[in-house]
Amino acid sequence: MLVVNESEAHAGQFSLLRQRRFLPFFLAQFLGAANDNLFKFAFTVLVTYQLQVSWLAPQMAGLVIGALFILPFVLFSAMAGQWADKYDKAFIMRSVKLMEVAIMALAALGFWFSAVPLLLGCVFLMGLHSTFFGPVKYAYLPQHLREHELTGGNGLVEMGTFVAILLGNVVGGLLMGMPEVGGHWVAASCLGVALAGWASARAIPASPSSDPGLRLNWNPVSETWRNLKLAWQYPSVFRSLLGISWMWFFGAVFLAQFPSFARDVLHGNEQVASLLLVVFSVGIAIGSLLCETFSRRHVEIGLVPIGAVGMSVFAFDLYLAASALPPFSGGERFTVSTFVAEHAHWRVMADLALLAFSAGLYSVPMYALIQLRAQPSHRARIIAANNILNALFMIVSSLLAGAMLGAGFSIPEVFGATAVLNVLVVGYVFWLMPEYIVRLVMLFVTRCVYRLRVRGDMHIPTDGAAIVVCNHVSFVDAVILGVISPRPMVFIMDHRIFQNPWLGWFFRLCKAIPIAPQKEDPVAYEQAFVRARQVLVDGDLLCLFPEGGITRDGQMAPFKGGIMKILETHPVPVVPAALHNLWGSFFSRVDGVAMRKPFRRGAFNPVGVVVGEPLPAADVTPEVLQGRVQALLDQPMP
Structure with missing residues (x-):
């Protein structure tokens, strides 16, 4: 070639x-x-x-x-x-x-x-x-x-x-x-x-x-x-x-x-x-x-x-x-x-x-x-x-x-x-x-609601199984990440998001995987990991937010260890990514509750995604991943 x-x-x-x-x-x-x-x-x-x-x-x-x-x-x-x-x-x-x-x-x-x-x-x-x-x-x-x-x-x-x-x-x-x-x-x-x-x-x-x-x-x-x-x-x-x-x-x-x-x-x-x-x-x-x-x-x-x-x-x-x-x-x-x-x-x-x-x-x-x-x-x-x-x-x-x-x-x-x-x-x-309609919604959000800027997206693999991890800032993080991916990405998301009348239908259309806390619903918790492993078996992209929830103060929370549970049985490359300038937007929890004040920052606000180089599974720990994502956040917005 x-x-x-x-x-x-x-x-x-x-x-x-x-x-x-x-x-x-x-x-x-x-x-x-x-x-x-x-x-x-x-x-x-x-x-x-x-x-x-x-x-x-x-x-x-x-x-x-x-x-x-x-x-x-x-x-x-x-x-x-x-x-x-x-x-x-x-x-x-x-x-x-x-x-x-x-x-x-x-x-x-x-x-x-x-x-x-x-x-x-x-x-x-x-x-x-x-x-x-x-x-x-x-x-x-x-x-x-x-x-x-x-x-x-x-x-x-x-x-x-x-x-x-x-x-x-x-x-x-x-x-x-x-x-x-x-x-x-x-x-x-x-x-x-x-x-x-x-x-x-x-x-x-x-x-x-x-x-x-x-x-x-x-x-x-x-x-x-x-x-x-x-x-x-x-x-x-x-x-x-x-x-x-x-x-x-x-x-x-x-x-x-x-x-x-x-x-x-x-x-x-x-x-x-x-x-x-x-x-x-x-x-x-x-x-x-x-x-x-x-x-x-x-x-x-x-x-x-x-x-x-x-x-x-x-x-x-x-x-x-x-x-x-x-x-x-x-x-x-x-x-x-x-x-x-x-x-x-x-x-x-x-x-x-x-x-x-x-x-x-x-x-x-x-x-x-x-x-x-x-x-x-x-x-x-x-x-x-x-x-x-x-x-x-x-x-x-x-x-x-x-x-x-x-x-x-x-x-x-x-x-x-x-x-x-x-x-x-x-x-x-x-x-x-329905992927066509999903991508149309993503295109609308990233072209009309926001002005998306991207750096490093070539690090997302075009084939083969991989996991993308990212900081969790807003209810549209999955939409922003999905639009920069060259192929469909399956997200693991908090089960409560699916109850939201604004976004629940969309994430079900995306075939996102709902996950509940282990203490709250151990069956749903284990089922989420079963489905996540199947995504990797099929050679597809999996995305998760290791913080376990959307930030409430704009700061990144400690990464949890759920990803290690997946990598133990399916050691695939892990791609770190960081979302910039979504805190304070309509879809973030800047006021404690998201989606209460439309156009709080007007329209066409610039937001950014920075994607880092993939890490081999053997080098991954929650602390290492958090450090990589923080380093991407410390970079200037694209």
């Missing part, structure tokens, strides 16, 4: 574009996505407007080309996932890009001689090329990026993909529209882009196999089923796969209807259809890029509910805006200049841009979550399962939208129905996986 120095690891997401571990890979995937769309759109224009093919009706051309491109994802994704886990990912990417050069050489002949059967074959082969590149692409990132870089890296990839789709469609249409020589220019461009992609792939650094001993299963049906079962073993990963596949279902409804929406509803020409694609692509690109800013460079799935709500709200408003447009009086269709001159159309474009922006917020954290939590040895196969689900959801999306239109629904009504369906589907996903 590539070694990352500290200055690289702590720079912003755009600094990745200056580093060899990311830039060649980014260029290879960007050029591949651009070439896919340049080729497909130019071919669609050729058979729709320029050639008369008796066995391929113009109105069916887009559907046939799209189906041929998606078919390899269904048939070969399982095999692609196995290869990406078994072999060096850089080698696979170079091989796939060389395959693209050969395909585009055949496509160049097809464009030169207007050979439609040959071009249809190349569509299938380019789908095969993308099928084998997909699992490698998303398995490569966590191998070369750290946890706090994954969101930014995925944001750049998503942004690049949609910009590439946009450029490919625009360039393909412009070149194919050139009289007489359009096909020749498309042929040269496709081959040139493929060669540039192959040259970029040659600079991708080595990415060693994650499971070199894997035995290949050549049966696509059984291997697909096995991949889905692998993903099922990780509930948060599998549900994220379903969430991403739903996003592609949702997006496919809008992308597939842009030409008809522009022509039949907005009464614009083909340039207006291109404008809608530009607006959509720019929106999702901005949303994807801003994920890193909003998440403070962590994998922040609290953004997912925000994105889901935005998708429904703006999709439904798009239905309302399109339904309220004045009837078309006939005559010339809108050009781009006349279209944007109408104020009613600005609402349509704003809805489309904000819908896409929300989809970027929704999808990027989910991709990062899958990469972070999937087992490295199975990561590519799980991503292959995601590609299979994506393809199936997109096929169902096309069939359902087609059935609704055939039943007499208008295009805006299809958009409105999709918005309502989105509420039901994502609501079900969040009900299955």
